[in-house]
Structures are given as structure tokens and as C-alpha cells.
Amino acid sequence: MLHIIIKPNLYQDSVSLMLMSNKLSGIEGVNQVSVMMGTPANIDIMKNTGMYTPELDKAAPSDLCIAIDAENGEIVSTVLEEVEQFLKNQATASASNKVEKVRTWDRAVKAMPDANLAVISIPGKYAAEEAMSALENGLHVFMFSDNVAIEDEKRIKDFAKEKGLIVMGPDCGTAVISGVPIAFSNVVNKGNIGVVGASGTGIQEVITLIDKMGAGISHALGTGGRDLSEEIEATTMLDGIRALANNADTEVVVVISKPPAPKVRGQVVALLANIGKPVVAIFMGEKPESNLPTIKFAHTLEEAAIMAVELAKGSKLEVAPEAALPADLGLAAGQTKIRGLYTGGTLAYEAATIMKESLHADKDNKHDEGYLLQYDGHEVIDLGDDMYTQGRPHPMIDGTTRFQFIEKAAKQSDVAVILFDLVLGYGSHEDMATPLSKVVKRAIAEAANEGRRLYFVGSICGTKNDPQGYDTQLKLMQEAGAIITDSNFSAVRTALHIIGHEVQVGSRELPVQEVDLPSVTVAAPSEELKQLLDSKPRVINIGLSSFADNLETEGSRVVQFDWRPVAGGNEKLRKILSILNKM
Structure with a gap:
């Protein structure tokens, strides 16, 4: 009832x-x-x-x-x-909580007159209005909120540019500014590598791998997933590149994006070629065949991290070999398929791309909503897709949806490998490995009872300094029977190896091609943007209070804007009040 x-x-x-x-x-x-x-x-x-x-x-x-x-x-x-x-x-x-709380913009600005960043994580229909208020008060914007109309994104970013400010987002999951992780981000070592990325877990994978390789990050700036579209024309990406080009702490620049609009890609590459610093760029889905004189193009997120560290250190890395698997994998007849069950959208995209290449699937492989690959019985699913998060927490926060998918996949007699990610850091579940390891252990045991050997292969996107405790999470997963590799790419390679498909790692020393690119004057960033990168951000947090707690833990000063829908959420009255406030 x-x-x-x-x-x-x-x-x-x-x-x-x-x-x-x-x-x-x-x-x-x-x-x-x-x-x-x-x-x-x-x-x-x-x-x-x-x-x-x-x-x-x-x-x-x-x-x-x-x-x-x-x-x-x-x-x-x-x-x-x-x-x-x-x-x-x-x-x-x-x-x-020690964080000061306010209910209006006037009080927020009065409580922290020198605030320079607004972090916004409220429902999308209200986020654009609050972003405009932040910009009008002279604050840069990090917009975690999604479901913001692209017309509003264009309007906000154009207004920000006029004022010398930057808007990271909407739907921006990750940033690190002067060592401070923002939203869904990891605690990484400080260093000389700067990152600008249009993907949250793409940034997380690269910066955590850089950390594991003994290097560090100056800043990592998110742009939001639509920034490199024709409508937005890489407004944030281009400003971010200029800022890192002029940032004394940044000696190597890394750019991460899913496939951008062709015209926009050209603008980004032309700017990168003229910034006077070594660059690594990964446009995911592309398989580069050559480099430019000052730009190295990567095929995988792991490769992007390796290239960046080599440039930062001025020496080649010795990459550890893959963990050896038993000669007899013990698979039952018919066990030939992989199920990729991901919480990170970019990690899922990378897995699907590598699998398509290895399995010789059509590059334009058709798949259902929420899937990134459906080919010959193989599947890769982005469980953070909107269709799986309607009315539910994101799977990085709550594992229930993925646990259900694991239980279903484990019962299918053709499945040999369940491929997965485990994303640590601020914003994510405080101890995901505990419930996930129990589900994995149970699935392996149930498959064994039916005469099947089921492999779980994954990677942990995180660092030793993340709040969950990397070593503890690793131990729990290994004790449950999962194979944990050093990167998402390595996990995908291992999964494919188990079913008899080898992924060859190509040389990172691609030929250098001289290309006539337009000469671009690298204009200095605004004084406001330079100042944002000069010290830990001073934040007005509008929305999720947990973001404020995390920022304070990492040494940022924070005021919590205790946001409520204007006019109790009455849409008609809200619009009237908005018009009156502008008169």
C-alpha cells in the first residue's frame, strides 16, 4: 500500500x-x-x-x-x-559546522568580500540565474549543476568573458586549483603539470596516474562536456589554456576531451601550438598517427599521463609490465563476453573505444541509450548516464544500481569478464570497496557453483591521499577475488586478453609532422583569472554542503550559501521577481 x-x-x-x-x-x-x-x-x-x-x-x-x-x-x-x-x-x-552560512548574495559577499569562486550544485533550472549573480559579483564559477540549457551556457560564458572571468561547467565534475580539489576530485601531489579537461573522470584518471608516477599537478580546470561544441566554441577550454600558458607553476599542459567539433578542434590545436610550452593532447576516440613539433597526441588516458610525466621530468619512464595471468584461465565453453559496468562516463567511453578497436567493431557501432558499446554480445554501460540516475544518486555515491547490474551479468553463462572502475576522492562514496567487494565475492562464488570461472577486472582511480584510503580499498577488492590493474586502459587490455584478444601498445614516439597552422597570438589571461590560480580559492558554495566541508578540509576559506528556491519554487513568481530585481 x-x-x-x-x-x-x-x-x-x-x-x-x-x-x-x-x-x-x-x-x-x-x-x-x-x-x-x-x-x-x-x-x-x-x-x-x-x-x-x-x-x-x-x-x-x-x-x-x-x-x-x-x-x-x-x-x-x-x-x-x-x-x-x-x-x-x-x-x-x-x-x-564551522563554515559560515548565509541566505542571500548580499550577505555572502559581506561575509567574504575577497571571495573569487562560486561553486554551484543546485537544480539545473535555477543554476544559470545563480551563476549570473556570481559573475555580477565578480566571482569565477564552477558549475557542477547539469540540465542547464545550452543557450544559458552560451549567455553565461559570454558574460563571464566580458568581465575577465571563467565558467567551469555546467555539468563540470572536477577541478583542482592550487592543490584544492573541487567537487568530485582527488587529492594529488603539487607539481608542474597543468590540465584542462572537458570530462570529469577523464581528468581524475590522468591526474591520479600522474600522482602515482611521482609527478604532480599545478592546476586542473574543468570545462563542462559541451564546451567544445560548435555552439560554445571552447570558450572555457581556450581561456584555461591561456591561463596555464601564463602560469609560472605550469611547465607542461595537458588537454583532455571527447571528440570536439572539427572547427573547434582546429582552434584548440592552433592555440596549443603557440603557447610556448610542451603539450599533451588527447581527443578521445582518435588514434593519432603523428605529433606536432610542440604537441604530443595520446591515444589513451594512461598514455597522456605517461607523456606528461616524461615531459615534466625530462626523462623516459619505465612502465611496469602487466600482471601475469595463469596459462589456464579455466573458462567454461561459451564464456567469451565482457560486460563493462562503469560509474565514470569517460572511463566507460575509453573502454568502449579500445574494445571496438580490438574486436574490429564498426566505429559508429549502434547501441541503446545508456550503453557505449553493444557488439556481438559485449557491452559497456555508463551507469552515470541520466537514464540510470533519474531519482537515484550517482553510482559513484551509491552502488545499488551497479550491484543490480553485476548480479544480472554474473548469471549470464556467456560472460567471462565483468570490467569495472572504482573512483575515489572527494564526492565519491566514503568506502565503496566494502559493499562492492561483497557483491563481487558472492558473484564469483555463485558462478563457481555453476561450473564457471568469472573474472572481475578493474582499476582504482585514486591516490594514497584520498579520504577513502587507497590501500584499504585495493586490499578489499583483491581479497574478494578481483584483478586490479594500474589504469583503466590496463584493465581493458587484461579483460580482452582473458577472452583471447590482444591489444598492442603502440610506440609513443610518433613521427613529427610539420603542419601549417594559423599563427595565434596568445593573449595574456585577465588579471582576475591569473589571481584565481595564484592561491587557494576563496569560495562561496551554493548547494551541496558536503562540497563546502571538503573545500575547508583542503584549506580553502568557504561561505555556505544556504540556497532555497526563490518564491518557494513558484516558477511564475520567480520570473517576475527576477525581472523586478533587474529593473
């Missing part, structure tokens, strides 16, 4: 509510619990998941809506007690 409880005017952030929903759904006697704010989009999610009654239509966007599918009324009371306890804990944690 479905029970609906609406608590008026009680705003909570979406990630906290998703995690609470998952926890409550695990109570015995509960079929499912959904706790969301009463926005129209959330009500639609409840409709699509069978957690709706017409009573929810009365809810305002600022109301807390609790839908409980439970066997009896006593269970409902238990769930509500847990909800109340959660809210009390949130209030207690908030009261004990």
Missing part, C-alpha cells in the same frame, strides 16, 4: 534525499521509499516509478514529499521516525 506524507516548506538537497531514500528502502517490510522535493520534475519521476498518488499534486516545490510503499501502518511509522532522525542529524551537523 502506498502512503504519502507532505512536509511543507522543508527544503533538503537532492543527494541527501536520494541517499536517505535508499537507506529507508532497506527497512524490513518496506517495498520502496521515495523522498523528494515536490518539484514538477520530481513528481513526474514518482509517477514513472509507481510512487505517485494524486495527493502529490498539492505539493509545492519547497515541500518535502515522502512516498512509502509498505506492508502495514506500523512500518510507515518506523520510516517516519527514521526521516525525523535524519532531519535532526542534518540540523545538528549543520549547527556544529
Whole structure:
């Protein structure tokens, strides 16, 4: 039976509510619990998941809506007690937190007059407005929020450029500024390699590999996934490159992107060729055949990291050989397929690309939504895709969705390898290896009972200084029976080797080709952008309070903007107030 409880005017952030929903759904006697704010989009999610009654239509966007599918009324009371306890804990944690909290922009700026960065992680429909307010107050913007219209992204970035400011995002997952990890990011050594990337886990993979190889990062700037589109024309990417070109701490520049628009790619390469510093560029999906005099092109994220470290150190690295596998892999007849179950979208994209090349799949391989590869029984799935995160936490935060996919794949008799990633760092689950290792161990045992040898092959994207404890996470996964390699590329190679496909690692010494590129004057970045990179960022955090906690832990000064939807989320009234404020 479905029970609906609406608590008026009680705003909570979406990630906290998703995690609470998952926890409550695990109570015995509960079929499912959904706790969301009463926005129209959330009500639609409840409709699509069978957690709706017409009573929810009365809810305002600022109301807390609790839908409980439970066997009896006593269970409902238990769930509500847990909800109340959660809210009390949130209030207690908030009261004990040292980060100053404000409710308006005026108070935020007054609390930190020298703030230079706004970190925004609120629902996308409101994010553009808050970004404009941040820019009007002279702050650079890191926009974690997604579902922002591309027209708004263009408007925000054009306005930022006029003011000498940079906008990282929307849908920007990762940055590191002067050693401070922002949002979903890792704790990496300081060094002389600067990174600009249009992908979150792509940046994370490269900077953590650089860290493991004994080098370090000056800065890593995210751009958002659409920045290199024809509409946005690499506004953030180009400004980021100029900033690193003029940054005294940066001696090598790395650029990471999924395939950009051809015209935009040309603009980026032309600028990189003229910055006067050695460059490594990876446009994922491309298999480079030559380099330019000052630009080395990489094929994989691991290769990009190796090249960058070699340039930074001025010497060749000795890359450790792959771990040896037993001669007899013990696979049953018919076990020939790989299932890639990824939480990192760029890592999934890299896996799919390498597998297509090795399996000789059509480069334009058609696949269902949420999949990056479906070919001859092989699959690679990006579990962070929107279709898997509607009303659910991202799989880096909560492993439930991936655990379900693992259990399903492990039962399929043709599956030989389950390929996966484990992403550490701020923003991610505090100890993902504990529940994941249990699922892996159980799947291996169940396959063995059916006469099959099931391999789990993965890599850990993280460093020794990440809050989860790299060595602990590694040990848990290895004890569960998983093969953990040094990089995502190495994991994919190992998975393909198990099913009889070898991936050859080509020479990194490609021929240098002289190409007539337009001569580009590398204009100095604005004084505001130079200053952003000169010291630890001073942040006004708008949205997820956990981001503020992490920033403070890493030595940044932070003010928490305790954001609530304007006008209680009433869209018509919000627009009227917005117009009045501009008059």
C-alpha cells in the first residue's frame, strides 16, 4: 500500500534525499521509499516509478514529499521516525559546522568580500540565474549543476568573458586549483603539470596516474562536456589554456576531451601550438598517427599521463609490465563476453573505444541509450548516464544500481569478464570497496557453483591521499577475488586478453609532422583569472554542503550559501521577481 506524507516548506538537497531514500528502502517490510522535493520534475519521476498518488499534486516545490510503499501502518511509522532522525542529524551537523552560512548574495559577499569562486550544485533550472549573480559579483564559477540549457551556457560564458572571468561547467565534475580539489576530485601531489579537461573522470584518471608516477599537478580546470561544441566554441577550454600558458607553476599542459567539433578542434590545436610550452593532447576516440613539433597526441588516458610525466621530468619512464595471468584461465565453453559496468562516463567511453578497436567493431557501432558499446554480445554501460540516475544518486555515491547490474551479468553463462572502475576522492562514496567487494565475492562464488570461472577486472582511480584510503580499498577488492590493474586502459587490455584478444601498445614516439597552422597570438589571461590560480580559492558554495566541508578540509576559506528556491519554487513568481530585481 502506498502512503504519502507532505512536509511543507522543508527544503533538503537532492543527494541527501536520494541517499536517505535508499537507506529507508532497506527497512524490513518496506517495498520502496521515495523522498523528494515536490518539484514538477520530481513528481513526474514518482509517477514513472509507481510512487505517485494524486495527493502529490498539492505539493509545492519547497515541500518535502515522502512516498512509502509498505506492508502495514506500523512500518510507515518506523520510516517516519527514521526521516525525523535524519532531519535532526542534518540540523545538528549543520549547527556544529564551522563554515559560515548565509541566505542571500548580499550577505555572502559581506561575509567574504575577497571571495573569487562560486561553486554551484543546485537544480539545473535555477543554476544559470545563480551563476549570473556570481559573475555580477565578480566571482569565477564552477558549475557542477547539469540540465542547464545550452543557450544559458552560451549567455553565461559570454558574460563571464566580458568581465575577465571563467565558467567551469555546467555539468563540470572536477577541478583542482592550487592543490584544492573541487567537487568530485582527488587529492594529488603539487607539481608542474597543468590540465584542462572537458570530462570529469577523464581528468581524475590522468591526474591520479600522474600522482602515482611521482609527478604532480599545478592546476586542473574543468570545462563542462559541451564546451567544445560548435555552439560554445571552447570558450572555457581556450581561456584555461591561456591561463596555464601564463602560469609560472605550469611547465607542461595537458588537454583532455571527447571528440570536439572539427572547427573547434582546429582552434584548440592552433592555440596549443603557440603557447610556448610542451603539450599533451588527447581527443578521445582518435588514434593519432603523428605529433606536432610542440604537441604530443595520446591515444589513451594512461598514455597522456605517461607523456606528461616524461615531459615534466625530462626523462623516459619505465612502465611496469602487466600482471601475469595463469596459462589456464579455466573458462567454461561459451564464456567469451565482457560486460563493462562503469560509474565514470569517460572511463566507460575509453573502454568502449579500445574494445571496438580490438574486436574490429564498426566505429559508429549502434547501441541503446545508456550503453557505449553493444557488439556481438559485449557491452559497456555508463551507469552515470541520466537514464540510470533519474531519482537515484550517482553510482559513484551509491552502488545499488551497479550491484543490480553485476548480479544480472554474473548469471549470464556467456560472460567471462565483468570490467569495472572504482573512483575515489572527494564526492565519491566514503568506502565503496566494502559493499562492492561483497557483491563481487558472492558473484564469483555463485558462478563457481555453476561450473564457471568469472573474472572481475578493474582499476582504482585514486591516490594514497584520498579520504577513502587507497590501500584499504585495493586490499578489499583483491581479497574478494578481483584483478586490479594500474589504469583503466590496463584493465581493458587484461579483460580482452582473458577472452583471447590482444591489444598492442603502440610506440609513443610518433613521427613529427610539420603542419601549417594559423599563427595565434596568445593573449595574456585577465588579471582576475591569473589571481584565481595564484592561491587557494576563496569560495562561496551554493548547494551541496558536503562540497563546502571538503573545500575547508583542503584549506580553502568557504561561505555556505544556504540556497532555497526563490518564491518557494513558484516558477511564475520567480520570473517576475527576477525581472523586478533587474529593473
